[in-house]
Amino acid sequence: xxxxxxxxxxxxxxxxxxxxxxxxxxxxxxxxxxxxxxxxxxxxxxxxxxxxxxxxxxxxxxxxxxxxxxxxxxxxxxxxxxxxxxxxxxxx
Numbered sequence: 001x002x003x004x005x006x007x008x009x010x011x012x013x014x015x016x017x018x019x020x021x022x023x024x025x026x027x028x029x030x031x032x033x034x035x036x037x038x039x040x041x042x043x044x045x046x047x048x049x050x051x052x053x054x055x056x057x058x059x060x061x062x063x064x065x066x067x068x069x070x071x072x073x074x075x076x077x078x079x080x081x082x083x084x085x086x087x088x089x090x091x092x
Contacts, residue, residue, distance in 0.1 A: 002035045003063050004028040010066065016083045025068040029076050032067040038076055050076035 010025040017023050029038045033047070039061070041047040046067065054060035064079040079085055 002028070003030040003037060007031070008066060010082075017077065017081050018083050019081075020083075021070055023066075023068050023070055023075070023077055023082075025066050027067060028063075029065040029067040030063060037063050038065050046074045046076050054078070 008025060008028045008031075011027045012025065014022050014024050026032050029046075030036060033041050033044055038044075038047045038050060050060075050065070060078045060080070062078075066077050066079065067074060068077065069075065
């Protein structure tokens with residue numbers, strides 16, 4: 001069972017990240033990559049990349065993580081990495 005019961009309100013939308021890149025949101029990471037936390041998806045390339053970027057502590061290590069694409073590459077993005085959403089608030 002996925003951590004997030006409902007689809008992200010950003011699913012299907014393109015958002016701007018705080019670094020200026022555009023990111024096409026598919027849905028919450030747990031709903032896209034097997035129904036579990038990104039931290040438990042050992043071997044998944046997007047999860048490995050995210051873990052390296054997030055470190056193993058701090059605000060990026062919870063499950064408020066989206067799966068989407070920058071160009072043709074799948075990436076995980078924490079809600080606080082979206083421009084205008086640095087507080088990480090979500091209604092879902």
